[in-house]
Amino acid sequence: MSGGPLEGVRVVDLTTVVVGPICTRTLADYGADVIKVEAPGGDLLRTMAEGSRNPGMSGKFINFNRNKRSIVLDLKNKDGHAALLRLIARADVFVSNVRPEALARAGLDHASLAKLNPRLIHCSILAFGRGGRYYNRPAYDPIVQSLSGVAGTIARATGEPRFVPMVMSDHTSGLIAAQCIGFALYRREKTGKGEAIDVPMLENMASFVSSEHLGAATFDPPVGPTGDGRLLSPNYRPLPTKDGYVTVRPNTNAQALAFFDAIGRPELKTDPRFDSAAARTKNAAAYFEVQREGLTGKTTDEWVELFDRLDVPAARYNSIDDLLTDPHLADVGFFQPEEHPSEGRIRRTKLANTFSGGAREDETHAPRTGEHTREVLSEAGYAAPEIDALLAVRAVQ
Numbered sequence: 535m536s537g538g539p540l541e542g543v544r545v546v547d548l549t550t551v552v553v554g555p556i557c558t559r560t561l562a563d564y565g566a567d568v569i570k571v572e573a574p575g576g577d578l579l580r581t582m583a584e585g586s587r588n589p590g591m592s593g594k595f596i597n598f599n600r601n602k603r604s605i606v607l608d609l610k611n612k613d614g615h616a617a618l619l620r621l622i623a624r625a626d627v628f629v630s631n632v633r634p635e636a637l638a639r640a641g642l643d644h645a646s647l648a649k650l651n652p653r654l655i656h657c658s659i660l661a662f663g664r665g666g667r668y669y670n671r672p673a674y675d676p677i678v679q680s681l682s683g684v685a686g687t688i689a690r691a692t693g694e695p696r697f698v699p700m701v702m703s704d705h706t707s708g709l710i711a712a713q714c715i716g717f718a719l720y721r722r723e724k725t726g727k728g729e730a731i732d733v734p735m736l737e738n739m740a741s742f743v744s745s746e747h748l749g750a751a752t753f754d755p756p757v758g759p760t761g762d763g764r765l766l767s768p769n770y771r772p773l774p775t776k777d778g779y780v781t782v783r784p785n786t787n788a789q790a791l792a793f794f795d796a797i798g799r800p801e802l803k804t805d806p807r808f809d810s811a812a813a814r815t816k817n818a819a820a821y822f823e824v825q826r827e828g829l830t831g832k833t834t835d836e837w838v839e840l841f842d843r844l845d846v847p848a849a850r851y852n853s854i855d856d857l858l859t860d861p862h863l864a865d866v867g868f869f870q871p872e873e874h875p876s877e878g879r880i881r882r883t884k885l886a887n888t889f890s891g892g893a894r895e896d897e898t899h900a901p902r903t904g905e906h907t908r909e910v911l912s913e914a915g916y917a918a919p920e921i922d923a924l925l926a927v928r929a930v931q
Contacts, residue, residue, distance in 0.1 A: 537565060546622050553675070572607075579599075600899065603906035604902065604906055606907055613924055622647055625654065627715055657715055660733065662737075686743075749762060776832055777833045780829060
């Protein structure tokens with residue numbers, strides 16, 4: 535490995551689908567050597583997502599598993615299980631989104647692995663935290679969005695509960711897991727000791743929703759209703775223009791006054807409903823209605839150009855497809871071409887964040903199933919005949 539703030543950190547990755555792989559991709563993107571341990575047949579995301587050129591290499595899998603190495607181990611086979619333990623013995627971090635009881639039955643809980651490797655950072659990404667009645671239930675992102683209030687915020691805004699059409703709970707919890715691993719690695723530098731981390735998806739998303747929307751119920755007893763009225767307004771969305779949509783967010787007094795002039799409503803500058811940030815927040819529904827009514831007279835490009843001159847935050851609305859041609863993303867080289875060894879020419883997104891101390895220099899492709907099995911086992915001390923024997927009995931693939 536070369537470069538990146540996590541250079542020299544070795545991660546054994548026993549995760550699947552999105553919540554775990556976005557955690558370990560983040561670690562890999564910033565320099566960690568991530569060994570993706572897959573069961574025979576591979577990560578479910580290889581086949582459950584739409585869009586692929588070859589079986590087992592969906593576009594979604596490619597996006598969540600770049601910069602990793604893949605090894606296939608049959609953990610029900612004693613030799614496959616022993617190989618995993620050998621990898622963990624020399625690792626810095628072990629990450630799993632396997633349900634805790636199953637993990638313990640396999641001897642892969644923190645108490646068991648700490649005996650093997652006292653410096654190990656053991657991260658369990660859970661659906662629900664220990665001690666609660668939901669603990670050890672199965673769950674995917676929609677279950678967590680439903681329980682955590684995410685779907686409830688959409689119901690408050692639109693009248694109908696819906697899921698955010700991204701696996702947002704997975705993304706958020708996976709990134710928090712990567713953050714927690716970074717914290718634990720920092721503490722290990724000072725103490726020399728590993729530790730166990732639990733990252734429960736429900737609690738993290740409930741915290742996310744509560745921080746935004748607990749509001750007046752922060753006080754006991756509540757001094758008003760829950761919910762941020764601005765965010766829950768039905769007009770909190772891209773608003774129609776003459777030829778499309780635009781998003782405008784005039785929050786400060788200077789921005790609001792400039793906005794009222796721009797839409798030809800200067801009298802609103804002295805309207806007591808809108809003459810301060812507090813007033814505009816209290817009258818958010820009316821303020822958004824003014825915005826909706828005021829933006830239909832010009833095209834999106836005309837509004838964006840005008841608001842840019844006035845220093846009022848504004849942007850055109852991008853569809854998913856529009857991201858591919860967004861001029862700012864083109865300026866920063868966000869989408870970069872890659873020649874994948876089995877999938878041919880693909881698009882790869884650049885790392886969003888930069889470090890003045892240097893970044894990972896040797897970006898690698900998303901691996902084919904078991905692409906690095908021999909390589910990883912050899913590094914773990916297996917001789918070539920031993921690897922051949924493991925392959926022969928399908929303990930590894």
